[in-house]
Amino acid sequence: MRIPILKLYNYLLTTIQVELDDQTAIQFQDDLLKKIHETGALGVVIDLTSVEIIDSYIAKILGDVVNMSELLGAKVVLTGIRPAVALTLVDLGIGLKGVPTALDLEQGLEKLRQELGE
Template identity: 70%
Template sequence: MKMRIPILKLKDCLIVSIQWELDDQTAISFQEDLLEKLHTTSARGVVIDLTPIDFIDSFIAKVLGDVINMSGLMGAKVVITGIQPAVAITLIELGIRLENVSTALDLENGLEKLERELEG
């Protein structure tokens, strides 16, 4: 069984809300789907909301990092929102700093931040 993560379009931004635990396969098809959607919509920004996610291991972190870099190559800025305190602490202890990743507290703040960055 394969679950697909829905990707919504709002003006020239894409919004992704990850609602359940990511297994490796879902993570990889999400990467493909997002890049495909960026290509077809020529969106300039992406917000990925991780509020319901209660852990991120090094594999998922790598997929996320890759998605951000690949989106950058395609001309889109990515903001990650809603990383939970427990998730942030485990990432730091794992030694994953996700440098140069733009973050915001929640989806709303994330969209505002994206708008500001796209204007600036």
């Protein structure tokens, strides 16, 4: 299963609406990094509204996606993080310090525009 990644101006938008398993998470990581490279996107909004829980491996992949995206020059904003997901990320020490967050996709796009000075 592939998670859709949409391009909107200089941004990429993705909303994870499936239960993440290891293979889907790795495929998402690969797809997103390729899309950033191909499009030269300046920012990415990853919407996690439908993600109810994550395990340690998926949490690590998510942290890696954020770090790798920023290495490619794309600022990442996470939206829709549920309490259980936030708790897992903090408990596992996944380093998302400095990563902007927002409640929903609309606020995430606005936050991304602010972060990029647009």
